[in-house]
Amino acid sequence: MSKMKMADGATILRRNRPGTKAEDFCRWPDEAYEEMDSTLAVQQCIQQLIRKDPTNIDLILKMPETLDEGVWKYEHLRQFCMELNGLAIRLQEECRPETCNQMTATEQWIFLCAAHKTPKECAAIDYTRHTLDGAACLLNSNKYFPSRVSIKESSVAKLGSVCRRVYRIFSHAYYHHRTIFDEFEIETCLCKRFTQFVTKYNLMSKDNLIVPILGEATIGESEA
């Protein structure tokens, strides 16, 4: 990854100072990716694009030319897991072990929770939380991802399984908590972005993408 130093002494300080109002949080002028000299430039760049317009998925997923693809995928997945927290807290309100005692989407599969030593049939809400916690541990693991600027090929391979697991949260919400899913999707377009992301970078097979995406005729026909 290459970084360009900013030549002029720009005086804009991009900070959320204490007392900043919620509506002004992170509301600062955009900084061009090329001008970011931080090691977290990729995250900065992705978050900046999402904040600007979460619906402009093509732009969000457009990788800067100079960047290593592994890093790009990794940072995007981090962002997805982070934003999935929004869906998880909504599910916490409604998805109870009494009603959803298994992680299912369609009736075809029961997903076993991989966070345990031997995979376990966790309730849906536990599966959701465990999967997100597990993803947080894996993606922050010093062993697999010691650096955020260069990522080993063997570690990039781990991203696929994380994608498959977290996608099940979308599918469970879609098939069992549709109102929650719709509200969340309208606000964030997260499932749509995720679907485009895994498709673009070939992280999941098309068969597994069972949540229909609005405006995408190819997948959308199965659900009325």
Added chain:
Amino acid sequence: MEDNSLNHQNGVQVVKQVSAVGNNKESDEGSVKAQYSIPGILHFIQHEWARFELERSQWEVDRAELQARIAFLQGERKGQENLKNDLVRRIKMLEYALKQERSKFHKLKYGTDLQQGDMNPPAMDETSNENQLDSDQPYISVSNSTWKQGRQLLRQYLQEIGYTDRIIDVRSTRVRALLGLNNNAEQEENHNGSSLNGGESNKRPSEGQGRKPFKKERPGSLAEAMMLEAEQAVMANMEFLTNSEMEMDDDEDDIINDKDVEPMEDADDDVKTTRKKAKGDRLCSDVDAEAMEVLNELTLLFESEERNDKGEQGDWNQGYQTTIPKRPIATSGVAVNEEFTEGMDTTLGLGELAQLTVNNDAENTYDMATSKEAFRKTWNAKYTLRSHFDGVRALAFHPTEPVLITGSEDHTLKLWNLQKTVPAKKSASLDVEPLYTFRCHNKPVLCLAISGSGDYCYSGSVDSAIHVWNVPNSNIDPYDQFDPEILYTTLQGHTNAVWGLSVLSSKQQLLSCSADGTIKLWMPHSEVPLLNTFTSEQDGVPSSVDFIRDHPVQIVAAYNSSHSIIFDAETAKPVVRLESGQEQANAPNKMINKIVSHPTLPLTITAHEDRHIRFWDNVSGQMVHSMVAHLDAVTSLAVDPNGLYLLSGSHDCSIRLWHLDNKTCVQEITAHRKKFDESILDVAFHPSKPYIASAGADGLAKVFV
């Protein structure tokens, strides 16, 4: 030829060509006949002149020598004075802490407030700060090592001009004696004060009786005994302070410890023999019974305290435990006193406490600098907490356990147990995996606080909610079932981002400040949690808030206007404004990022966007010190539980540890990387264990030991 012979005669080399006029014979005769020939006079004058010159230069050397000596003495005096001031201030702090403890004890025992002389906390020593008051002074002040170097150099010079070690020593003893005398005079006053306190406190009603037999043996010892008793208590108190401090670093206190503990132990035997001589068998049992009583009371005291407030008292409990065994000795202090004075080279029995410290230090001045460096604790990164997806905005330690909670812009809070580690490859630091993830905020978490018992955790967020969480057991299985009960309740009231939280564990109160312009005081566990709301129209939005720790019915808040206000917590009226007149107000870059109150002194510390840390007197509202502390905005502050050290974090990626006494930087650690223009967002001291932690915009939290 002529010239040569002449030169030989006089024995002085003359350069001048004389007797160019006239022949050789004439001039020869002239010099023999009359003594006053021109060349002779000239030679004489020249000779004398050279002699004077020599003498003058010798005087000059003497003068320089003396001047060096004066400078040296002055330097030493200044050093000693600073030392003395510093120590006197410490003593005052300790006395104050003792008084507070006494009143607490009294309150617990009798249920009434104790009437003591002055319960006012000792004033900060203004004079020692005066020279540093220039607000833009760089942060590098005179450190011990440079002082030591200078001193070494001076010594060397003096040795070169034949000023031997012995003279130095003799002189330094004289200086010490002088200082000691001065101190004694001062202490006599102090001690009258403390003896009065001891007398009024009525803590041990049997004390007066118990002392009477001693009075026969040693006339006038009643007052003295009482004084000593008070001193002993202070000593004991001090000892437990040092004990808890030892881990932190302090070497001077170690010296005190060594000096004190040994005589005390010896004294135990002596006490017994003295008693026998005085036929004080009855007394002996009296004293012992009394001691036992005190002991029992104390035990009761912490049992109840432990029950009330397990968490916060952890540190203090430890201290008490070390104090108890000493009590019986302390209550029969006369013999101990003798032992002490023998041990010391100054023989004044009064004013022992301050004298002890001051003298000890004066004796060890030369070694002090070295030992200080040797004993000083250096903090090293030990644990890296990586699991957050975005910047960590806040962190808080559990009051007693090696557990902490972090709050992040990824909307979650995480619970970490530092004893459950995963060894990391190739680096010395250990990785810790989070035990629990608190999910309920749907916006970045900005601040958090843990209750004094460690049972509850409070978090404030951009989503304007304050959640109250039950802190899960620190041995919870990270992949346990979801328990909705973890979220205990939510405090509704703020209408914008909540930026600051502070807990007052003694009253179970919580303070919050929000971008909606209000500060709210909560009783999170009562039915109507909101107690009060504070606003300041002229100052706008508060940025940070804290309880005044030494005066808990007051709170202090920092505002966008870069002023701070102390409010009365009950009336919600402003009491004092902390603002410095000479500096321009409303400068946007002066804004306060964090405000903290000193745990024992009436002192407020603010961290500013303009790289400064400023210190304020809570009573007068005046700024007492200001320093450029970092290379970029200072974002976070934490004061250690003993009130001796200050930790600051900045967007310059470093955290710095400061000695609060002399405001010097003890250690700097580069801890986090930048995201946008932010780096370190929070720092914390563990309330009872030797941990410090920093939270960064890079999504990591680090713990140092």
